[in-house]
Amino acid sequence: MFEQILRNVRRQQPLIHCITNYITTNDCANIILACGASPTMAEAEQEAAEIAAVAGALDINIGNLNAMTVAAMHQAIAAANWHNVPVVLDPVGAGASTYRMNTLRDFFEKYRFAVVRGNVSELLAVGGAASNTKGVDAGAADAVTEENLDERVTFFKQLSAQLGAVVSVSGAVDIIASPQKAYLCRNGHPMMSRVTGTGCMLSALTAAYCGGNPEDILEAAAAATVAMGVAGDIAYRKTMEAGQGTGSFRVYLMDAISLMDAETLNGGMKLEIR
Amino acid sequence: MFEQILRNVRRQQPLIHCITNYITTNDCANIILACGASPTMAEAEQEAAEIAAVAGALDINIGNLNAMTVAAMHQAIAAANWHNVPVVLDPVGAGASTYRMNTLRDFFEKYRFAVVRGNVSELLAVGGAASNTKGVDAGAADAVTEENLDERVTFFKQLSAQLGAVVSVSGAVDIIASPQKAYLCRNGHPMMSRVTGTGCMLSALTAAYCGGNPEDILEAAAAATVAMGVAGDIAYRKTMEAGQGTGSFRVYLMDAISLMDAETLNGGMKLEIR
Amino acid sequence: MFEQILRNVRRQQPLIHCITNYITTNDCANIILACGASPTMAEAEQEAAEIAAVAGALDINIGNLNAMTVAAMHQAIAAANWHNVPVVLDPVGAGASTYRMNTLRDFFEKYRFAVVRGNVSELLAVGGAASNTKGVDAGAADAVTEENLDERVTFFKQLSAQLGAVVSVSGAVDIIASPQKAYLCRNGHPMMSRVTGTGCMLSALTAAYCGGNPEDILEAAAAATVAMGVAGDIAYRKTMEAGQGTGSFRVYLMDAISLMDAETLNGGMKLEIR
Numbered sequence: 001m002f003e004q005i006l007r008n009v010r011r012q013q014p015l016i017h018c019i020t021n022y023i024t025t026n027d028c029a030n031i032i033l034a035c036g037a038s039p040t041m042a043e044a045e046q047e048a049a050e051i052a053a054v055a056g057a058l059d060i061n062i063g064n065l066n067a068m069t070v071a072a073m074h075q076a077i078a079a080a081n082w083h084n085v086p087v088v089l090d091p092v093g094a095g096a097s098t099y100r101m102n103t104l105r106d107f108f109e110k111y112r113f114a115v116v117r118g119n120v121s122e123l124l125a126v127g128g129a130a131s132n133t134k135g136v137d138a139g140a141a142d143a144v145t146e147e148n149l150d151e152r153v154t155f156f157k158q159l160s161a162q163l164g165a166v167v168s169v170s171g172a173v174d175i176i177a178s179p180q181k182a183y184l185c186r187n188g189h190p191m192m193s194r195v196t197g198t199g200c201m202l203s204a205l206t207a208a209y210c211g212g213n214p215e216d217i218l219e220a221a222a223a224a225t226v227a228m229g230v231a232g233d234i235a236y237r238k239t240m241e242a243g244q245g246t247g248s249f250r251v252y253l254m255d256a257i258s259l260m261d262a263e264t265l266n267g268g269m270k271l272e273i274r
Numbered sequence: 275m276f277e278q279i280l281r282n283v284r285r286q287q288p289l290i291h292c293i294t295n296y297i298t299t300n301d302c303a304n305i306i307l308a309c310g311a312s313p314t315m316a317e318a319e320q321e322a323a324e325i326a327a328v329a330g331a332l333d334i335n336i337g338n339l340n341a342m343t344v345a346a347m348h349q350a351i352a353a354a355n356w357h358n359v360p361v362v363l364d365p366v367g368a369g370a371s372t373y374r375m376n377t378l379r380d381f382f383e384k385y386r387f388a389v390v391r392g393n394v395s396e397l398l399a400v401g402g403a404a405s406n407t408k409g410v411d412a413g414a415a416d417a418v419t420e421e422n423l424d425e426r427v428t429f430f431k432q433l434s435a436q437l438g439a440v441v442s443v444s445g446a447v448d449i450i451a452s453p454q455k456a457y458l459c460r461n462g463h464p465m466m467s468r469v470t471g472t473g474c475m476l477s478a479l480t481a482a483y484c485g486g487n488p489e490d491i492l493e494a495a496a497a498a499t500v501a502m503g504v505a506g507d508i509a510y511r512k513t514m515e516a517g518q519g520t521g522s523f524r525v526y527l528m529d530a531i532s533l534m535d536a537e538t539l540n541g542g543m544k545l546e547i548r
Numbered sequence: 549m550f551e552q553i554l555r556n557v558r559r560q561q562p563l564i565h566c567i568t569n570y571i572t573t574n575d576c577a578n579i580i581l582a583c584g585a586s587p588t589m590a591e592a593e594q595e596a597a598e599i600a601a602v603a604g605a606l607d608i609n610i611g612n613l614n615a616m617t618v619a620a621m622h623q624a625i626a627a628a629n630w631h632n633v634p635v636v637l638d639p640v641g642a643g644a645s646t647y648r649m650n651t652l653r654d655f656f657e658k659y660r661f662a663v664v665r666g667n668v669s670e671l672l673a674v675g676g677a678a679s680n681t682k683g684v685d686a687g688a689a690d691a692v693t694e695e696n697l698d699e700r701v702t703f704f705k706q707l708s709a710q711l712g713a714v715v716s717v718s719g720a721v722d723i724i725a726s727p728q729k730a731y732l733c734r735n736g737h738p739m740m741s742r743v744t745g746t747g748c749m750l751s752a753l754t755a756a757y758c759g760g761n762p763e764d765i766l767e768a769a770a771a772a773t774v775a776m777g778v779a780g781d782i783a784y785r786k787t788m789e790a791g792q793g794t795g796s797f798r799v800y801l802m803d804a805i806s807l808m809d810a811e812t813l814n815g816g817m818k819l820e821i822r
Contacts, residue, residue: 296570297574297577298577338590338591340594370590370595370599371595371598373595374595411586468581468582470574470577470587518803518807519803520578520581520802521582521798521799521801522800522803524578524802
């Protein structure tokens with residue numbers, strides 16, 4: 001069902017401007033290339049606005065803030081908003097420090113985001129709900145389960161309305177919600193959380209898909225999550241068959257994204273709409 | 275013999291706070307995840323203390339200092355010391371510049387470290403001995419050999435007493451020394467020095483093992499070195515069998531750490547106590 | 549024909565000082581190690597000059613400038629020029645922002661470079677010619693083709709004379725030009741542009757080869773390009789045979805560089821001199 005979304009990215013090769021953390025930025029650039037888009041990671045205050053203004057999408061990731069990158073983020077988001085460039089926000093480790101929460105509050109006051117994407121703990125923190133953030137990984141008590149699924153879907157639809165942005169939440173069941181409609185995705189494998197940056201990579205992929213499909217943000221965000229999940233399934237299978245570990249899994253994950261086509265995606269997706 | 279050390283890490287999944295260099299930080303985060311712990315790489319002065327205070331261990335790596343990271347390191351180490359969070363220090367390229375030596379001197383004056391881990395040249399520089407540092411790799415004249423082993427063990431036991439920290443030294447023979455006791459490890463392969471960050475990764479792994487075993491720092495540091503050495507042996511074997519190079523070796527090294535269990539460790543270790 | 553160039557690097561293990569972007573710095577350090585040299589990525593203003601002064605070569609890459617790295621670059625290049633350490637400049641994304649163009653202009657006014665290496669769009673921007681820079685990837689209209697090859701070779705020979713530096717240009721046909729002589733290399737595969745950092749890696753490799761061969765800059769730069777191209781050919785073949793994607797391709801590329809010898813290089817090279 002997401003054929004057109006994938007095709008638009010490969011055809012238009014949108015320029016995706018990322019201001020992200022340096023821990024996983026190489027993986028983010030590589031996944032953007034793997035799906036057919038073109039990355040640029042410029043984060044100097046002196047050039048952030050100039051580059052964001054001509055980008056197809058902007059990916060903002062707060063996994064490693066400092067005074068310089070925060071200043072550049074403000075420049076870039078303001079320019080993107082002005083030029084109607086869709087902005088994806090990944091609130092990495094939201095709730096883990098006062099600095100991150102204050103930065104996020106400032107962002108939400110001043111700017112519009114197309115998608116806010118993170119794990120459950122981060123999104124709960126963004127929503128101001130009680131959350132169990134532990135560093136940058138999701139707290140166990142926050143997990144989306146089949147038992148609390150209805151409640152969580154309702155919560156994230158409301159959060160989407162409140163933020164004026166598509167909300168994309170990663171977990172055992174991924175939820176991609178607009179105020180009216182939510183995609184639920186059951187692809188992916190826990191091994192993905194044993195490799196750093198799979199969340200950051202998904203945000204970068206979401207930005208790439210949004211950049212190629214600025215009129216279909218909800219579907220673009222859902223397609224990115226599904227593509228990442230199906231790639232995770234494929235990579236896990238390959239890793240287990242060969243008796244390998246997380247190093248190989250990470251390589252196979254990138255392989256699977258670079259080889260992803262509509263047939264593989266549709267054949268592998270476990271998707272539900274609520 | 276290190277079963278309990280490994281098990282404690284996988285069970286408690288300690289949060290490991292790293293302020294390290296951006297060259298190898300992705301590998302550091304991945305090895306922390308691979309051994310069962312949880313990484314966070316926050317390095318802003320605005321949040322470093324807050325995050326270090328709740329971490330299981332702190333990993334400080336001076337491979338790429340600047341004014342901002344040095345300030346964050348001071349905040350984080352002070353908070354860790356106050357909250358009894360063990361701190362691992364990796365004095366990368368100590369002796370290669372005045373800036374690094376001054377930063378280290380300042381650290382040793384003000385703070386306590388649980389483990390100081392580096393290559394021989396770096397530890398000799400830390401000890402104020404004559405050293406042949408060349409960039410960030412160990413100088414050949416500094417190498418620990420079977421000939422100078424006794425002398426070097428004695429030196430590092432004394433250095434451990436002087437620093438009030440376990441001293442963990444990488445080389446053809448690794449030495450992990452407290453004032454009274456030293457573990458000698460003969461695992462690992464020179465190919466490890468043809469991949470960047472294997473030293474940084476070992477420091478991160480040491481922090482993860484210390485985070486899960488704060489009452490057994492010497493054993494935790496030794497277990498980390500042995501695990502890395504055995505992983506190096508396994509990765510080298512796989513690389514040679516497949517006729518591959520350093521790119522594959524790096525992937526197999528991460529695989530081996532993520533698959534490491536007590537049986538593999540005990541079956542492969544070449545350990546001596548002096 | 550480049551036997552001696554390769555051998556000098558492996559024998560002398562020159563220390564290569566890189567001030568580069570954090571997106572691909574891990575790959576740069578790894579390729580320097582893979583070819584037999586020794587990397588150091590120090591970029592603090594406080595130590596950049598001290599380290600550059602004793603390096604075998606300096607690699608400057610403007611892919612992610614900020615006020616701190618620009619200051620460190622000035623310190624390092626000035627020290628390298630003073631001590632006759634060859635400097636390789638990679639003008640990543642030249643033309644993509646005013647900040648980068650101003651920084652480059654400042655560099656060319658003040659310093660001497662041994663090699664300026666980039667893609668066609670970047671070199672055209674450096675030359676002040678009309679260029680179609682799009683982020684950090686080469687614009688399609690700028691491509692070197694068999695049709696415009698003569699014209700481009702002439703242009704880059706002139707640019708080499710104007711800059712007082714060897715000009716090394718990557719594309720479907722690579723051109724490595726001095727004022728009098730140009731090497732044309734037809735190795736490599738478009739998949740290289742689907743992995744981030746292959747350009748940065750080639751600049752780092754060029755610096756390593758120059759560090760081992762400071763008297764033969766043109767040949768060193770040509771050998772680096774040919775080695776990267778032949779490695780790309782090998783990696784592409786392995787990736788296709790195994791039905792894998794860009795994640796595996798990246799690993800195989802590093803493997804091929806670490807295994808590169810004169811026989812493989814001479815057997816695989818598609819080189820022409822004009």
